[in-house]
Amino acid sequence: MSVVLEVDRVSKHFQARSGFFGGDRRVVRAVDNVSFSIEEGTSLGVVGESGCGKSTTAKLVLGLEDPSAGAIRFEGKDLVGMDAAGRRHYRKSVQAVFQDPYASLSPRMRIGAIIAEPLITNEKHSADTVRARVLEMLDLVGLPARSADLFPHEFSGGQRQRIAIARALALSPRLIVLDEPVSALDVSIRAQILNLLRDVQDRLGVSYLFIAHDLAAVAHMSQTIIVMYLGKIVESGEARALARTPMHPYTAALFSASLPDHPDDRREEIILSGEVPSPMNPPTGCHFHPRCPRAMARCAQEAPTLREIDGRRVACHLFD
Amino acid sequence: MTAPLLELRNLSTHYVSASGTRVVRAVDDVSLTMNARDTLGIVGESGSGKSTLALTMLRVLPPAARIVGGQMLLEGEDLVAKSEEEMRKVRGKRIAMILQDPMASLNPLFSIGDQVGEPLRQHEGASRASAWKKAIGLLKAVRIPAPESRVTQYPHEMSGGMRQRIVGAIGISCEPRLLIADEPTTSLDLTIQAQYLNLLRDLQQDYGLGLIFITHNLGIVAKMCNLLAVMYAGRVVESGPVSTVFNAPAHPYTAALLHSIPRMTERRERLSAIDGQPPDMSALPKGCAFAARCPRVFDRCRQEEPPVFTPSPGQTARCWLAEGTR
Amino acid sequence: MRALRSVRAWLRDAPAIPFLILGLIAFAAVFADFLAPHDPQFGKLSERFLPPFWIERGSTAHIFGTDHLGRDVLSRLIFGARVSMVVGFTAVIVSGVVGTTLGIVSGYLGSWADQIIMRVTDAWLALPALTFAIFLAAIVGPSEMNIVIILAAVYWTRYARIVRGEVLSLKEREFVRLAIVAGCSKWTIMRRHILPNVINSSIVLATLMLGIVIVTEASLSFLGVGVPPPKPAWGVMLADGKQGLMVGHWWLTVMPGTCIMLMVLAANLLGDWLRVKLDPQLRQL
Numbered sequence: 001m002s003v004v005l006e007v008d009r010v011s012k013h014f015q016a017r018s019g020f021f022g023g024d025r026r027v028v029r030a031v032d033n034v035s036f037s038i039e040e041g042t043s044l045g046v047v048g049e050s051g052c053g054k055s056t057t058a059k060l061v062l063g064l065e066d067p068s069a070g071a072i073r074f075e076g077k078d079l080v081g082m083d084a085a086g087r088r089h090y091r092k093s094v095q096a097v098f099q100d101p102y103a104s105l106s107p108r109m110r111i112g113a114i115i116a117e118p119l120i121t122n123e124k125h126s127a128d129t130v131r132a133r134v135l136e137m138l139d140l141v142g143l144p145a146r147s148a149d150l151f152p153h154e155f156s157g158g159q160r161q162r163i164a165i166a167r168a169l170a171l172s173p174r175l176i177v178l179d180e181p182v183s184a185l186d187v188s189i190r191a192q193i194l195n196l197l198r199d200v201q202d203r204l205g206v207s208y209l210f211i212a213h214d215l216a217a218v219a220h221m222s223q224t225i226i227v228m229y230l231g232k233i234v235e236s237g238e239a240r241a242l243a244r245t246p247m248h249p250y251t252a253a254l255f256s257a258s259l260p261d262h263p264d265d266r267r268e269e270i271i272l273s274g275e276v277p278s279p280m281n282p283p284t285g286c287h288f289h290p291r292c293p294r295a296m297a298r299c300a301q302e303a304p305t306l307r308e309i310d311g312r313r314v315a316c317h318l319f320d
Numbered sequence: 321m322t323a324p325l326l327e328l329r330n331l332s333t334h335y336v337s338a339s340g341t342r343v344v345r346a347v348d349d350v351s352l353t354m355n356a357r358d359t360l361g362i363v364g365e366s367g368s369g370k371s372t373l374a375l376t377m378l379r380v381l382p383p384a385a386r387i388v389g390g391q392m393l394l395e396g397e398d399l400v401a402k403s404e405e406e407m408r409k410v411r412g413k414r415i416a417m418i419l420q421d422p423m424a425s426l427n428p429l430f431s432i433g434d435q436v437g438e439p440l441r442q443h444e445g446a447s448r449a450s451a452w453k454k455a456i457g458l459l460k461a462v463r464i465p466a467p468e469s470r471v472t473q474y475p476h477e478m479s480g481g482m483r484q485r486i487v488g489a490i491g492i493s494c495e496p497r498l499l500i501a502d503e504p505t506t507s508l509d510l511t512i513q514a515q516y517l518n519l520l521r522d523l524q525q526d527y528g529l530g531l532i533f534i535t536h537n538l539g540i541v542a543k544m545c546n547l548l549a550v551m552y553a554g555r556v557v558e559s560g561p562v563s564t565v566f567n568a569p570a571h572p573y574t575a576a577l578l579h580s581i582p583r584m585t586e587r588r589e590r591l592s593a594i595d596g597q598p599p600d601m602s603a604l605p606k607g608c609a610f611a612a613r614c615p616r617v618f619d620r621c622r623q624e625e626p627p628v629f630t631p632s633p634g635q636t637a638r639c640w641l642a643e644g645t646r
Numbered sequence: 647m648r649a650l651r652s653v654r655a656w657l658r659d660a661p662a663i664p665f666l667i668l669g670l671i672a673f674a675a676v677f678a679d680f681l682a683p684h685d686p687q688f689g690k691l692s693e694r695f696l697p698p699f700w701i702e703r704g705s706t707a708h709i710f711g712t713d714h715l716g717r718d719v720l721s722r723l724i725f726g727a728r729v730s731m732v733v734g735f736t737a738v739i740v741s742g743v744v745g746t747t748l749g750i751v752s753g754y755l756g757s758w759a760d761q762i763i764m765r766v767t768d769a770w771l772a773l774p775a776l777t778f779a780i781f782l783a784a785i786v787g788p789s790e791m792n793i794v795i796i797l798a799a800v801y802w803t804r805y806a807r808i809v810r811g812e813v814l815s816l817k818e819r820e821f822v823r824l825a826i827v828a829g830c831s832k833w834t835i836m837r838r839h840i841l842p843n844v845i846n847s848s849i850v851l852a853t854l855m856l857g858i859v860i861v862t863e864a865s866l867s868f869l870g871v872g873v874p875p876p877k878p879a880w881g882v883m884l885a886d887g888k889q890g891l892m893v894g895h896w897w898l899t900v901m902p903g904t905c906i907m908l909m910v911l912a913a914n915l916l917g918d919w920l921r922v923k924l925d926p927q928l929r930q931l
Contacts, residue, residue, distance in 0.1 A: 049511060062827050064827070088829070091828075095828070098823070103819045104819075106838070106839050106842075106843075108843060109839075109842075117828050117830065118829060158597065167824070186366055187537075187538070188576065188594040191591035191594070192593040192595070195591055213510060214582075215584060216581065216583060219582070221582075257511045259537065261584075262542055262566055263542045264563065271514055273515075275481050275509075276509065276511075
């Protein structure tokens with residue numbers, strides 16, 4: 001299988017200014033030395049709590065932000081220093097579906113125009129071809145053809161998310177970034193959308209970068225999961241193995257904190273103390289050590305590196 | 321035998337549009353019973369009427385909504401019959417509510433001590449000083465570190481999890497009998513949510529509270545509740561002990577909800593989704609409201625509305641499939 | 647037919663008074679040549695200072711009386727409506743288009759474009775509008791065309807400010823981010839995604855600005871730096887009549903004053919209604 005996207009030791013730093021004249025500058029490491037790759041037709045899940053850098057990661061992959069360091073390679077070519085044609089090709093190949101189905105469709109455009117926009121912007125087609133493509137996409141996501149002439153407010157949340165998916169698919173992309181695609185939807189609709197995404201992947205072989213805080217949904221959708229904490233990857237590996245036997249204490253706490261799906265499912269409760277520290281001022285050493293139930297003296301001094309153990313990558317001194 | 325903590329009998333709340341032509345039966349013929357120390361989860365999708373039910377219990381409905389029938393017995397006293405004046409003594413004192421958004425629930429202009437102490441001053445006539453003193457104790461009870469210094473601070477100085485705890489402290493300040501939590505954890509991170517749910521469970525044990533969770537998340541019910549009521553289109557379509565309902569759901573809607581949740585540990589190729597959309601509440605079809613989406617629908621469902629059946633002790637279901645078990 | 651019905655449905659709760667007033671003034675402005683009983687610019691000196699007809703000495707030949715040159719006040723008011731309408735609407739439209747465009751550019755592009763436009767706006771808003779207008783008028787000289795330019799130059803900043811604020815929140819919306827991902831250029835996004843969502847606010851603001859613009863125009867004319875004298879602007883009429891106040895020629899000021907007041911009132915009422923009418927839609931989007 002070929003690698004579609006490779007993120008190689010990418011960092012994104014923001015300058016945060018404080019103080020009266022903005023003289024007190026601090027660097028926020030929103031994403032810090034993150035590496036992963038996505039293979040064709042597979043899904044990579046990213047989980048973590050607020051401030052962990054998963055949204056910034058999505059923006060970096062979408063080209064909405066440029067990395068401060070490291071390289072993002074698409075089909076083997078680095079995004080930085082790509083020529084105009086390469087950039088255009090990348091734009092066409094990477095699309096997105098966002099969380100809020102009410103905010104992600106332009107309220108004053110008809111559905112047909114919304115779905116056609118990426119097509120018209122990037123390629124030259126006759127009006128008939130565009131219309132045919134729009135109807136094909138609507139059919140693919142299970143909406144009637146007459147939807148094309150309606151406005152977004154005439155649809156429910158789940159239907160809007162279908163429209164958003166249809167739009168993302170219009171250019172036949174190779175990768176779709178799914179940023180919390182179902183968390184704003186009702187339970188019975190969530191399953192519809194997750195199934196649709198699955199079906200689309202099976203039929204078209206598109207890859208997903210799936211970002212969500214619902215661990216079960218991520219585990220259901222992805223082959224590989226990355227767990228992030230304060231901008232760094234703390235653990236990554238095969239989805240089910242990672243869910244069943246987490247290695248990093250944070251992964252363990254996160255999965256133990258996720259809600260059970262059955263009242264008889266009594267799992268070991270790991271209740272972390274405190275909250276995620278501000279990324280402006282992260283703890284020394286391992287960022288997780290102040291909340292870690294298994295912290296050692298060494299954790300406060302030395303940041304652990306991500307190393308390969310049993311087919312997984314873990315950043316924790318426990319496994320040195 | 322003493323009266324149950326809360327008993328709803330055939331409770332109905334309807335919204336009537338300004339012109340009087342559109343009636344939305346947001347809560348329709350709801351009957352539920354719970355005792356002290358019970359935790360009841362009321363589950364439903366948006367528009368199912370679960371939030372209106374919560375507002376009905378506190379009688380804080382918007383002007384267009386009206387309780388059109390039924391009784392709400394709180395320790396044997398009917399709340400529907402009470403005057404507004406008497407209701408004020410119930411709210412905050414005997415029934416308290418925690419709202420969804422911790423930021424919107426706190427007034428940014430008042431100190432934490434004032435806000436936690438306010439119900440005490442309102443209901444028990446406590447002085448500002450003694451209310452503050454009690455507030456410190458309450459903050460300790462919700463496990464806020466250094467409560468003595470926290471009472472003088474303002475909401476913007478707190479993190480999201482901390483604010484949610486303060487809202488919880490306000491909820492229990494008058495030692496209510498019943499605490500209603502409306503989507504209490506939707507905006508919280510997972511590890512903070514776990515902390516908070518644990519806290520609520522401890523408070524329940526310490527104070528002997530009845531706890532009601534209004535939520536769309538079956539996980540919260542599985543983790544926290546012993547009783548469950550599933551709402552669809554304004555009605556309780558199934559209710560009963562959580563383990564019974566999870567193991568043997570009697571209503572196809574409940575069954576479908578349970579099967580539509582992705583599971584972490586087992587790999588299923590597809591989730592069993594419920595097709596279609598929830599019905600338009602102002603134009604409900606004849607017969608069962610779920611009929612159009614139901615995988616096990618038959619002719620009778622489209623003609624007649626199913627009454628309440630009792631498939632097993634303590635379990636109720638509004639479904640023709642449960643007929644004969646009455 | 648369907649369009650007509652939807653227009654009617656939209657106007658169902660429209661307030662009658664502002665539409666009536668503005669309709670009347672617009673009618674007078676358009677058909678001034680037929681409606682005015684006398685020439686507005688020439689009068690008989692023998693008929694100076696005739697009072698309105700209901701007062702002694704007045705006659706129905708000059709319903710609202712005559713001024714110091716014997717010109718018919720009613721005719722001058724009718725032709726004055728034309729000046730107010732043309733100047734008011736043009737100035738509002740020009741300033742609205744300029745302000746909205748700059749507001750969108752400023753809010754969406756950010757960085758240096760935003761810095762420049764907003765600093766200019768700040769400086770602009772710090773100057774008292776009328777003083778600034780007089781200053782500009784003194785430079786370019788009085789003419790109807792120049793008045794429009796001056797008013798637009800003074801008032802575009804209000805649009806820019808409000809539109810920029812809305813754009814700042816709009817551009818964080820996901821549909822804008824998706825448009826970037828889809829490969830749309832900045833200009834396409836501003837035109838296709840931002841503009842349709844701020845246009846309502848601009849229209850509401852324009853209606854409310856109409857009153858202000860008309861008062862400013864009248865003030866400039868009153869001060870002699872507005873519409874040049876023989877033309878019957880309401881502000882000019884006020885200025886001409888002010889001497890008469892002391893000697894009891896009240897109609898020379900009260901009549902144009904009332905017209906200005908009615909028009910401003912109508913514009914404000916209309917603006918309030920439009921704001922309520924358009925705003926909930928904006929919010930629910």
